[in-house]
Amino acid sequence: MVKAKVVASLLNLLFAVYAAAESPPATGRYISQLEGSDWILRSEALHYLAEHEVQSALTPIRSIAEDKSENPWIRGRALIALCKIQTQKDLPPLLLEFSSAPESIHRAAAGEALENYTGTAARNLALRLLSDTVPAVKYRAMATYASMEGAAAWSTIDPPTRAPDPPVLPLAARALAFTGTDEALARLVTLVDDLFKTQGQAETIVRFLADIPEPKLIPLYLGMLEAIEPEDPVFPAIISAIGKHDPADTEDAIRQLLTAGRESATFTAARVITLLIQAPKLGKPLRDALSNAKEIETLQAGLTALGCTEMQPDLHREFFSNFLEHAETNLRTLAIRCLSHCQKANLYEILANIIEDKDKIVRYAALNALLLAPLDKAPTGKLVAYLESSLASTDEPTRALGFKILAHAGNSEDFKPALSMLGDALKSTDDVRREAVASALGSIAPDNGIAPVARSQGYITDWMIVGTFYNDKEHKAFTGELPPEKNIDFNATYPSTYVWALRGNQNKPGEKPIEREVTWNEASVDRTNGKLRMGPLLPPPGTFSLAYAVADFNCTATQEAFLSIDGDDAFKVWFNDKMLAEEIAPYQHRQSCIVSRSQIAIKLRPGINRLLVKSANIGHEWWVRLRLTDADGKPIEAHKQ
Amino acid sequence: MTRYIIPLTTCITVLAIQSATINAQDKPSQSVGVARLTEPVVTAINKGLASLAKKGVQNADGSWGGNQNRVAETALSLMAFMLPGNVPGRGVYGRHMNLAIEYLLNIGKSQRGYIGTPRNHAGMYEHGLAVLALSEAWGQSKNPRIGSALRAAVDIILRSQNREGGWRYSPEPRDADLSMTVMQLVALESASEAGISVPQTTIDKAKDYVLSCQDETSGGFKYQPGGGEPGFARTAAGVMSLIMCGQRNLKQTQRGIAFLKAYPENVKFGKGFSRFHYSHYYAMQSMYQSGDADFHLWYPKISATILSTQKEDGSWHGAHGTAYGTSLSILILGVPYRYLPIYQR
Known part of the structure; x- marks a missing residue:
């Protein structure tokens, strides 16, 4: 039973997923799947190939249907698939053979396969199967007969659908749905009520009705939704079944439901609107219905529906x-x-x-x-x-x-x-x-x-910077001494080199560095987090590079202060010509490599104070940040000279 | 819709190649004048066009190329013909161009406005290129179907923009990448200039997406905002799209140009450079739009490489087919032509 349920939901799911596809994308895989031994996978493949009417699958499917050593149920599924894919109008001999087979499972399959045919021969065969003594065959044939005859089938299906046994209830329901007359649908409602009282049958009946394009079924579905708890597992199957109908018919049915005056009907309508049919014309009827609602859940469902963009919330x-x-x-x-x-x-x-x-x-x-x-x-x-x-x-x-x-x-x-x-x-x-x-x-x-x-937060904001200078992965230039740090001269021009180690040119061994000249330029932090971002201030590429930054700022008196520094990838900092800190982060490819030093005690002197920073970058981000605070942790504003 | 074609009244004369000093931090203060083509370049372009028009090269349905990127190769070839002033329906190449336009329109018609080669997973590239080519052709061609096809095609681009402002391989608003976004942005700008209504918010969002792909350290552009390394091709594309959006003087655009210029010359102008045509198609236009100094720095070098790789029959080899290589080579060489509105400064 559990397995059958699994198959049923699997088949429904497959149908929903693939019904809209223009061409079957997995034909080859499913044809191969037919050759397996797992009956669930084989039936899944048969269903898929039939739904997509895959002509190239006809031969393997026919082989299964004709193979008398096969599992009878799989043979039946193969016959049904075969008849769906075949385009011929005449009843195939195999179907006739199945309809007279000693196994009832084959006769039932013949009854189901017969739904793909019309004409006198098909009608007569359905009538013959209707007199079968096995209920599963008889009711299957009855559903098929109703699909052929519509309202004219009522006199034939009336007696057997009055009190059908539970196992054939879904088939009786299907026959009634195809018949579609008022009497048939009234009886269907009664059957559905009975089915809902039987544990596990609700999903089955929805599955048996879902492909019938009769708009009069929509109110029935809505009634089902109204009768179940919102969390009921059958809820999605019903919504999916409603979704197969013309939206205009669904809209009419919901409008009707909203005039019922029942709070549960309003709740149901609101949920269906949210999930399925967001028609702006339903807005006013829903609002009117909500004006009589008392339950919080109903009002919530109504507001949710009306708030959907497609419902024109304005x-x-x-x-x-x-x-x-x-x-x-x-x-x-x-x-x-x-x-x-x-x-x-x-x-x-x-x-x-x-x-x-x-x-x-x-x-x-x-x-x-x-x-x-x-x-x-x-x-x-x-x-x-x-x-x-x-x-x-x-x-x-x-x-x-x-x-x-x-x-x-x-x-x-x-x-x-x-x-x-x-x-x-x-x-x-x-x-x-x-x-x-x-x-x-x-x-x-x-x-x-x-x-x-x-600056208000204590960050050093105004700088003079120069770069870039080539710095290899071992930070040779960073650990060494370059001209700008020997003698700071803002008017000087320095020869420098760079290598291009970015994508497309991965710093080939022996590649000659490219030469250029660099000069000092004014720079300012451009983020309120105080970071001096080197990349935008210096020529590209900024990898395997180093640069110098100098900040001169004025103080009125001697003051004890604390300097905090962080940066990516490495920094050296001198304060008034005295080295304060040197940090190098271990290199990590394409990741931030941040190092920091906190609360380094310094003494600010009256007049100009100078910070010199040497900052290096191997790759990824490149920045440095310095912050001045007093003994209480409050920021000290450093104004440039 | 009337398109304005600026005819070159001057004869094509020898380009005076000027040397320029590389300065990685050039300010956007270059003068913008009229550049001219050398005789060898004109000859190469003419031979290239003739190779595309040779019997049997254009497919019977009006397209160029194989099954994989047929729309792209056709759109590029059509633009290559229009570049020096050929007009659809007139002159030696008029029929070829008309057929190409018909092909693009038929593909669009059969796919509800979407002009990507069927089953090409990156069809939005082609769709963008087709919109660009048709926008450029609109007004020159008498084909009355171009306008409605363009509107439908542009509508697809507008509907496929994702939340970040970018586009991806298929016409749906899912994820995004720089390369595809630039293609759509260029197409939209071109369509907009042609008179198709394009909301400014779409352009602004796309521009923001392009900017979000810029690498903070190098100024180059990455494939997507999250990670990866900046590359030459994507930087060229990013810069070009920003310039087209009127952002030539934006700091980020200038950083991108500096990145392109600082890229090692022996690599970027080399014959074996990765994505050579794609890269230089955008880079050349960027440098042309950037100003005279950048143009004169770039054009002699790239044209020398391209001229040296032209085959005997006038065609060029391309990573995605001969029509692809030939048309892009012509489009790069012919940037100084100003018949195509998109090439105008």
């Missing part, structure tokens, strides 16, 4: 807004999310008070919604005032969202107010907060605003 803005004051947190947050899908809604206006809500879940939803809001609706120049409560919040996630919105929606007009409000945080000893504020400010700062933000 049409339901007012409806969503009604839930912003709802007592239920879930509904409030859902309404906010729905509003965030409305292109025409001014979320900044609608959510102005809600971003200060006492309920933090609602607050988070509102702030997250603002991240999705069109930027042209943001209050340019007044964004900081708008976000004041969030930016100053004591709740860390609220504050982080505030910074995120400021970075996302703010621009240079918001920079000054932001700096005025948040500037103190740049001097904070709380590094997490300081860095979050600096990052947000960096996103909205004008070009000339970056360095001041970095």
Whole structure:
């Protein structure tokens, strides 16, 4: 039983996946699969090849069907596949042979295969099988007969479908569905009710009905959905069956369902709309139905459906807004999310008070919604005032969202107010907060605003740099001494070389380095995190390279200070001609190689103080960063000479 | 839609080759003038075109090339013919060009607007190239189907842009890479110039994707933003697309140009350079658009290499077929021609 279920779901899945394909992509594999010994795999192959009517599979399939030593069930499946693939109109002799076979499983297969044929001979054969004494054969033939005759089959199928035994219930249901008359469908509903009371039968009946293109079945499916729990495993099979029908028919059926006045019907309709048929015309009927809903789950399902992009959520803005004051947190947050899908809604206006809500879940939803809001609706120049409560919040996630919105929606007009409000945080000893504020400010700062933000945090921002000089993997040049560090002369020009070790030219052995001249240039950090990124400041390629950077800054008095340095891949630092630090990170291909030294005690002197940095890079990223703080960890601003 | 073709009124005269000093940090302050072609170059281009037009080289359906990249080879060949001012339907090559246009339109028609060679897994390359070629042809050709085909084809590009702003091998908005994104960006820019409506947001997002592929350290461009190393071909492509978006003076564009220039000459101008035609198709246009100094630095060297590799019959060998090699060689050599709007400064 379990195996049969597995096969059934497998077959359904396969059908769903491959039904839309123009050409069968796995024909060869499935034909090979026919030769195996596993009956599940063979039946899977037969199903696939039949669904795609693969002509080249006819011969191996016929061999299976004709082979009397084969498993009878597999032979039956082969006959069904064969009849589906063959294009001839006349009944094949093999089918006739199966229809008179002593094994009932063969006669049942003949009954099923017969669905592919029309005409008197097929009809007469179906009628003959209808009188079979074995119920599985008789009911299979009955379903086939109904598929041929439609409404005219009613008088024939009426008596046997009144109280069929459970094993043939799905076949009886199929016959009734094909018949399609009001009486037949009324009886089908009764049978389905019975089937749903029988454990495990629901999925079977859906499978037996799913390929019947009768639109009157849609209300039946919707009724099934209404009768089951949302988590019922048969739910996807029913949705898949509805999905095979014309969307216009489904839309009509849902509209009908929404007028039923039952809360469960509204809930079901909303779910089907969300999952399957997002028709804007269903928006108003759904809203009307929801106006009588009491259950939170129904309202949630309704809001979810109306909030789908294809349902044109802008049409339901007012409806969503009604839930912003709802007592239920879930509904409030859902309404906010729905509003965030409305292109025409001014979320900044609608959510102005809600971003200060006492309920933090609602607050988070509102702030997250603002991240999705069109930027042209943001209050340019007044964004900081708008976000004041969030930016100053004591709740860390609220504050982080505030910074995120400021970075996302703010621009240079918001920079000054932001700096005025948040500037103190740049001097904070709380590094997490300081860095979050600096990052947000960096996103909205004008070009000339970056360095001041970095400087406020104690980073050295203004430099003179020169490079690049060739430095091999062993850092020979880095550990040695080059002209710029012997005598710093900003007017000097230095001969240098570089090698091209990037993709396409992997530093071939013996390759002659390329010559060029380099000079000192002014440079400034261009990120609020204080990193002096060498690559953009120096000529390419920046691999196997080193450079020098000098910062001269002014102090008014002697002061104890601490210098923190980090960089990628290696650095040497001198302060007022005295070497302070030398670090080389082990090389890792295509990875950051960061080294750092923290809190090196130095004494700032009155007048000019000089930092000289020698920075080297083998590959990947290349930067260096220096930060000055006082004994309390507060930043010291270093202004250039 | 009327296309404006700028005719060269001057005769093709000898190009004065000027030497230029390499400065890795050139500022974008170069003058932009009219460059001219040498006689050997003109002869080579003419021989190349004649080889493409030779009986039996163009397929009966109007295409060039084998089954694999037929659309690409056809689009490139069509552009090669248009480059020196040939017009579809007129002159010696008029019929060849008309047939090529018909072929591209028929492929588009049979695939609901999508103009990639069927079963080519990287069909979006071809689709972009076809849009580029048809955009350039629109207005020159009297074929009334070009306009609607272009609109449908551009619509496919617009719908296939992914969230990051880029494109990938197939016409669906999944992942993205620089090479494909540049191809679509160039196609969109060309179509836009031809009068097809292209939302600026699409161009902006694509430009952002291209910029996200720039390697911070070297200034070269990588295949995708996440990782990998920058390469010459992708940098040339990235730079070209940025210039086409009007970003010639952007710092990132200039860094890309510096990368191309610093790349070892013996490698980049060598006959065996990887993806030679693809790389220099973009690089040459980038240098031409960058300004006179860069153009004069580059053109004599690349044209010398290309001239030395032309075969007796006028064709060039190419990594993806003879039509591919020949048409791209012509397109590189003929950059100073300004009949194609995309080649205009």
